[in-house]
Every structure is written in C-alpha cells, then in structure tokens.
Amino acid sequence: MQGQVYRASSDSYIVNIDGKSVKCKARGILKIKSDGICVGDYVEVDGGVITKVLERKNKFVRPNVSNVDLIVAVISPEPKPxxxxxxxxYLNAVKEDVEMVIAVNKTDINPMLFDEIKKEYGGLGINVFSLCAQTGEGVDYLKGLVNGKLTVLAGQSAVGKTSIINSAFSLNLLTGSVSEKILRGKHTTTKSEIFEINGVRLIDSPGFAVIDAMVSVEELPDCYPEYLKVACECKFRGCKHVSEPDCKVKELVKNGELSAQRYGRYVEIYNEISSRRVTYEKN
Ligand SMILES: Nc1nc2c(ncn2[C@@H]2O[C@H](COP(=O)(O)OP(=O)(O)OP(=O)(O)O)[C@@H](O)[C@H]2O)c(=O)[nH]1
Ligand SMILES: [Mg+2]
Ligand SMILES: [Zn+2]
Incomplete structure (x- = not known):
C-alpha cells in the first residue's frame, strides 16, 4: 500500500492511506539515513511498517518537508521580519522550483508592514498579501489560494503560523506568546504536521531563526529572478554581480532600480556560501 506521511516523530509516523490515518513504524535503515522520512513523503507501507520512501518532487530542510506545491512565508510586525x-x-523555493507567496500577518498590530514588504518583494512577482489570524481577516483568501495545493506555512517562531491554521480550520492547536521583553518568539510548534479539511491541506511547521541557503555559489545568482533577467547585460558571462566590473546588476542597484537592501543581503549570502564552501573543502 502507498500513502503520505502526515506526521512524523522519532519512532512512529501517521500515514494517510486512502484518506485514513494509519499509525506506522519504519524500517530501521530508513530512519538512520540522513534524509530519513519527513512529512510530505509518499511511502510504501507493508503491515504497518514503512518500507520505502518514494521519489520526492522537492525537499526542504527548514521546514523539514517534501512534495509541497506552495510555500507561504509568514511574517509579522512582532517578531520583526x-x-x-x-x-x-525564497531562493530555496526557486532552487526546488516551488512557488512561494508572502503572508503578512497581525495587521491589527501594524497595517503598514504590508506596504514595506510589498515594495521589497512584490516586484519579483511574489504574491504578497495581508492577513490577521486574530480577526480572521484574509483567512478565506488564503484558503482559496492554497486550495488543491499541499501548502506549508513557514517562518520565524511566533509570527502566527499555528494561529492561522487554527483560524482556517476552527482548530485549537497550542499557540505560543511573543516574549514581552525581547519580542522574540518562543518555539511552540515542535513538529511539522499536515492538517486537511475539505481539500485544503496546510502544513504547520516549527519556527526557525536560521536557515541554510541550499545552493552553491555558482547557482546563487540564478536564484534571484531580477538579476537573472539582466545578467545578459553584464560584461562577463557568469558574472556573480559581486566584484566584477561593468555589472548591470550593480548599475541598477546604484541608480535605484533594484533594491539596495536586497542586494546588500545578496552579497552577505554570497559571502556566507563562499566561506561555507572553503570550510567544506578543508574538512
Ligand atoms: N495581535 C495578533 N496576534 C497574533 C495574530 N496571530 C497570532 N498572534 C499571536 O502570536 C503569538 C504566536 O502565535 P503562534 O501561532 O503560536 O505562532 P507560530 O508561528 O506558530 O510560532 P511557533 O510554533 O513557535 O513557530 C500568539 O500569542 C498568538 O495569539 C494576529 O493576527 N494578531
Ligand atoms: Mg506554531
Ligand atoms: Zn553582473
């Protein structure tokens, strides 16, 4: 029999087989493998034991899920984006060829954040929309958007991922609080899980504060659609838009046509990946 993993813990799994939740164990060898079994995996089940993980169409490390159709990056004014x-x-989504949209939650706290995010990311063709889990505003729009797509809510802790799922499905899952003192979220959700009602499938996932770019230095520039579009006008083929002369990207950043902030972060990510590669080579 085949099914899809809806929940995974260290020694047992909930597998959806023909619409029914079946508690399964897994073959030892599958658990030892570094990429193991994750939520979203299609698996072969034999007598309550997962014997095989079928080929994945995509896979993410943070959040640790596979076979998703859409990523909703959830952000909020508190904690700050x-x-x-x-x-x-986003670059991991581009690399894995999965669409990403941005949900700006907690509009009751600061409705202005939406404009800021729209300005930074809207131009990339990313759908940016606002939402308020507390009042339920925008939640129906989200449900319409994700209909028929396995969708993961991803982002920092305490931005309201679980609250959105509670609002969308009238559930009462445990939510945390935003730490008053430092406005940094505590980690409330500890495991990813697929929730499904009437064809809408949302994955709740644990918040994270750091995430690895799953790309090499060579791949990085191509994961920025706005740079890819103009790279043919850079003097050098394969220009990384960092230290090369006559670079179109740098020119457009300078004259304000491309975001200087996003470019600054690009260079930081570029340096981060470059130094990571050196470390790998040393080991
Ligand atoms: N004011 C306001 N508070 C919200 C809203 N959505 C969520 N919150 C609050 O934000 C806090 C964190 O919400 P969670 O849903 O637990 O956040 P999370 O993203 O699931 O956090 P982790 O599970 O730790 O990753 C809770 O106190 C929620 O009540 C909103 O739209 N407005
Ligand atoms: Mg949560
Ligand atoms: Zn360039």
Missing part, C-alpha cells in the same frame, strides 16, 4: 530569512526561504 528577518529579511535574510525571507530571501533564503
């Missing part, structure tokens, strides 16, 4: 995190989430 971490633009590096959004950039990296």
């Amino acid at each position: 971490d633009y590096y995190l959004i950039d990296k989430l």
Whole structure:
C-alpha cells in the first residue's frame, strides 16, 4: 500500500492511506539515513511498517518537508521580519522550483508592514498579501489560494503560523506568546504536521531563526529572478554581480532600480556560501 506521511516523530509516523490515518513504524535503515522520512513523503507501507520512501518532487530542510506545491512565508510586525530569512526561504523555493507567496500577518498590530514588504518583494512577482489570524481577516483568501495545493506555512517562531491554521480550520492547536521583553518568539510548534479539511491541506511547521541557503555559489545568482533577467547585460558571462566590473546588476542597484537592501543581503549570502564552501573543502 502507498500513502503520505502526515506526521512524523522519532519512532512512529501517521500515514494517510486512502484518506485514513494509519499509525506506522519504519524500517530501521530508513530512519538512520540522513534524509530519513519527513512529512510530505509518499511511502510504501507493508503491515504497518514503512518500507520505502518514494521519489520526492522537492525537499526542504527548514521546514523539514517534501512534495509541497506552495510555500507561504509568514511574517509579522512582532517578531520583526528577518529579511535574510525571507530571501533564503525564497531562493530555496526557486532552487526546488516551488512557488512561494508572502503572508503578512497581525495587521491589527501594524497595517503598514504590508506596504514595506510589498515594495521589497512584490516586484519579483511574489504574491504578497495581508492577513490577521486574530480577526480572521484574509483567512478565506488564503484558503482559496492554497486550495488543491499541499501548502506549508513557514517562518520565524511566533509570527502566527499555528494561529492561522487554527483560524482556517476552527482548530485549537497550542499557540505560543511573543516574549514581552525581547519580542522574540518562543518555539511552540515542535513538529511539522499536515492538517486537511475539505481539500485544503496546510502544513504547520516549527519556527526557525536560521536557515541554510541550499545552493552553491555558482547557482546563487540564478536564484534571484531580477538579476537573472539582466545578467545578459553584464560584461562577463557568469558574472556573480559581486566584484566584477561593468555589472548591470550593480548599475541598477546604484541608480535605484533594484533594491539596495536586497542586494546588500545578496552579497552577505554570497559571502556566507563562499566561506561555507572553503570550510567544506578543508574538512
Ligand atoms: N495581535 C495578533 N496576534 C497574533 C495574530 N496571530 C497570532 N498572534 C499571536 O502570536 C503569538 C504566536 O502565535 P503562534 O501561532 O503560536 O505562532 P507560530 O508561528 O506558530 O510560532 P511557533 O510554533 O513557535 O513557530 C500568539 O500569542 C498568538 O495569539 C494576529 O493576527 N494578531
Ligand atoms: Mg506554531
Ligand atoms: Zn553582473
């Protein structure tokens, strides 16, 4: 029999087989493998034991899920958005060829954040929309958007991922609080899980504060659609838009046509990946 993993813990799995939740164990060898079994995996089940993970169409490390059709990056005014995190989430989505949209939650706290995010990411063709899990505003729009697509809500802790799922499905899952003192979220959700009602399938996932860019230095520039579009006008083929002369990207950043902030983060991510590669080579 085949099914899809809806929930995974260290020694057992909930597999959806023909619409029914079946508690399964897994073959030892599958658990030891570094990429193991994750939520979203299609698996072969034999007598309550997962014997095989079928080929994945995509796979992410943060959040640790596979076979998704859409990523909803959830951000909020409190905790403040971490633009590096959004950039990296997006470049991983581009790398895995999965669509990403941005949901700006908690509009009751600061309705202005939406405009800021729209300005930074809307031009890339990313759908940016606002939402308020507290009042339910925008939740129906989200449900329409994700209909028929396995969708993961991803982002920092305490931005309201679980609250959105509670609002969308009238559930009462445990939510955390935004730490008053430092406005940094505590980690409330500890495991990814697929929730499904009437064809809408949302994955709740644990918040994260850091995320690895799953790309090499060579691949990085191509994961920025706005740079890819103009790279043919750079003097050098394969220009990385960092230290090369006569670079179109740098020119457009300078004259304000491309975001200087996003470019600054690009260079940081570029340096981060470059130094990571050196470390790998040393080991
Ligand atoms: N004011 C306001 N608070 C919200 C809204 N959505 C969520 N919150 C609050 O934000 C806090 C964190 O919400 P969670 O849903 O637990 O956040 P999370 O993203 O699931 O966090 P992790 O599970 O730790 O990753 C809770 O106190 C929620 O009540 C909103 O739209 N407005
Ligand atoms: Mg949560
Ligand atoms: Zn260039």
